Amino acid sequence: MADSNFVDYVKICCRTGKGGAGSVHFYRDKKIAKGGPDGGDGGRGGDIILRGDKQLWTLLHLKYRKHIMAGDGGNGSYQLMKGKDGEDKILDVPLGTIVRDAETGDQEHEITEEGEEVIIVKGGRGGLGNDHFKSPTNQSPRHAQPGEPGQEKWKILELKLLADVGLVGFPNAGKSTLLSVVSAAKPEIADYPFTTLVPNLGIVKYRDSRSFIMADIPGIIEGASEGRGLGLRFLRHIERNSVLLFMVPADATDITTEYLTLLSELEKFNPTLIDKARILAISKCDMADDELLGELKKEIKANSKKLKKVPVVFFSSITRKGIPELLDMLWKTING
Numbered sequence: 149m150a151d152s153n154f155v156d157y158v159k160i161c162c163r164t165g166k167g168g169a170g171s172v173h174f175y176r177d178k179k180i181a182k183g184g185p186d187g188g189d190g191g192r193g194g195d196i197i198l199r200g201d202k203q204l205w206t207l208l209h210l211k212y213r214k215h216i217m218a219g220d221g222g223n224g225s226y227q228l229m230k231g232k233d234g235e236d237k238i239l240d241v242p243l244g245t246i247v248r249d250a251e252t253g254d255q256e257h258e259i260t261e262e263g264e265e266v267i268i269v270k271g272g273r274g275g276l277g278n279d280h281f282k283s284p285t286n287q288s289p290r291h292a293q294p295g296e297p298g299q300e301k302w303k304i305l306e307l308k309l310l311a312d313v314g315l316v317g318f319p320n321a322g323k324s325t326l327l328s329v330v331s332a333a334k335p336e337i338a339d340y341p342f343t344t345l346v347p348n349l350g351i352v353k354y355r356d357s358r359s360f361i362m363a364d365i366p367g368i369i370e371g372a373s374e375g376r377g378l379g380l381r382f383l384r385h386i387e388r389n390s391v392l393l394f395m396v397p398a399d400a401t402d403i404t405t406e407y408l409t410l411l412s413e414l415e416k417f418n419p420t421l422i423d424k425a426r427i428l429a430i431s432k433c434d435m436a437d438d439e440l441l442g443e444l445k446k447e448i449k450a451n452s453k454k455l456k457k458v459p460v461v462f463f464s465s466i467t468r469k470g471i472p473e474l475l476d477m478l479w480k481t482i483n484g
Contacts, residue, residue, distance in 0.1 A: 154347065155208040156307035156385075159250060162269040163217045165193030165234030167295025170275035171224035174288065184287065187278040188225050190295045193271030194218025194234030198305075200259040204242040205349060207307055221295055224277045234271055244310040244388050250302035260310070268303055272296030306384070309347055311363035312482050314389030316410055318368060321395040322431035324348065325465040327364045330475065347385050354479055363389060368413055383417045391481050392426040398436045398444060398462070404451040407458075425481050427459045429474060434464035 168190025175183025196216055216239065222231030247257040247268050257266045275293030282289055315323040331350025348364040365385055386392065392414075396406045407428055414421040430448075433441060441462065448460055461477055463470030 154206050155211050156206065156309075156347075158207045158210045158305050159302060160210060160213065160305065161215045161300065161302050162196040163215065163300045164196055164269050164271035164298040165218040165220040166298040167191070167193045167234075167272035167274040168221035168223040168231035169294045170277040170280075170292030171226065171229075172278045172290055172292045173226040175227070185278040185282050185289055186226055186228050187292050188227070188229040188231065189277050189280075190224045190274030190293075191221030191231035191233040192274045193221045193295070193298045194236045195267045195271045196269040197236055197238045198245065198247065198257065198259055198266050198268055199238050199240050200243050200245075200262050200264040201240040202243055202262045204240060205309075206242065207245070207305055210239065210241075210305065218271055218298070220298070221272070221274045223295075224274070224292070228277070228279060231274055233274075236271075238265070241305065242307055244308045246306050246308060248304040248306065250304050253304075269299050269301050272298050308388045309349065309363050309385045310361070310388050311349060312360040312389070313352075313362045313391045313393050313478055314386045315362065315364045315395060316368065316386065316392050316414070317395035317431075318406065318410070321397050322465055323364045323395055326395070326431065326463075327362055329465045329468065330471065331362060352475065352478075354475060358479070360479065360482055362393075368410060383414070386414065386421060387418060390425065391478060392421070392424050393478065394426060394428050394458075395431050396428065397432040398430050398441070399432060403430065403444065403448065404454055407455065425484070427461065427477055427481060428455065430460065430462045432464065432466075433462045433470065434466045 170190050171187030173185070173187040175186045196218055216237050218237045219235035221234045224231045241259055243260055243262065245259045246255055248255050257268060259266065273296045275295045278289045278292045281291065315326065317323050327348060327350045330352045347366065350362050351359050352362050353359050363385060394407055394410055396403045400406050411422060430444065436444065448455065459477060461470060461474050463474050
């Protein structure tokens with residue numbers, strides 16, 4: 149996904165249709181000069197509806213549609229004819245989209261399944277025709293209900309990527325390189341921090357035609373939970389990942405400290421994130437010789453209590469050494 153094409157936040161004004169008015173009418177034909185009431189009901193106003201679409205990955209198509217307007221309901225007519233319902237406006241959104249009230253910030257809905265539909269703003273009800281108001285004491289009611297007015301509300305749509313595996317690490321930890329190696333995704337890769345400015349998704353093909361989805365989240369820095377660096381904007385995408393793959397490069401000053409710092413930032417942002425299954429992957433192992441790798445393994449073993457016995461795997465995206473073991477571990481964790 150190009151930077152300009154990935155949109156995960158939009159604010160839209162939703163205006164629903166007003167309900168049609170009920171009809172005041174009395175039955176007439178050449179044989180009946182004064183028949184009873186037969187005024188029909190007004191049609192309902194159109195709703196604003198969200199619908200899940202697994203083919204979408206971004207809210208880009210809604211970025212420039214600030215005003216969404218549904219149709220008004222038609223008025224009722226004679227012979228109990230109901231007015232036409234107003235046209236609904238259906239907005240297709242990616243799976244993982246949540247809806248918030250723009251004024252309160254409260255979450256109201258979330259879309260997680262293909263074809264799932266939710267009404268985010270309801271249209272006005274149609275008015276009742278005069279047929280509803282007849283009674284033994286009033287057989288010729290000359291009043292009907294007007295339709296309810298439509299509503300106008302501002303809504304915020306946020307996308308939280310749905311992925312099996314989320315890559316978590318400081319900038320330049322090799323996350324984009326790993327994604328490019330194990331999937332067909334082509335994220336921008338360079339030897340400097342913050343190459344990745346938007347999340348990237350890739351479908352990882354596993355054994356026997358099986359697959360899972362991996363998300364490369366822009367690099368976290370210490371203080372990200374307080375808004376530093378890219379801040380909170382992309383941390384929310386981690387909330388929807390089944391497994392978190394923490395990546396620390398083999399040339400890091402202190403692997404244990406770096407991992408614990410990443411974990412701390414996630415916990416500050418959302419304490420429930422530390423309950424997710426996680427794996428520690430030591431990347432860029434092609435930069436270390438066998439002696440250094442042996443020392444790193446001893447260091448990690450010595451700090452196993454601090455690491456809380458998180459599974460650890462060593463790999464290199466360049467030489468692809470350790471990649472099969474990493475994918476096996478991920479698959480077992482996803483399905484465990």
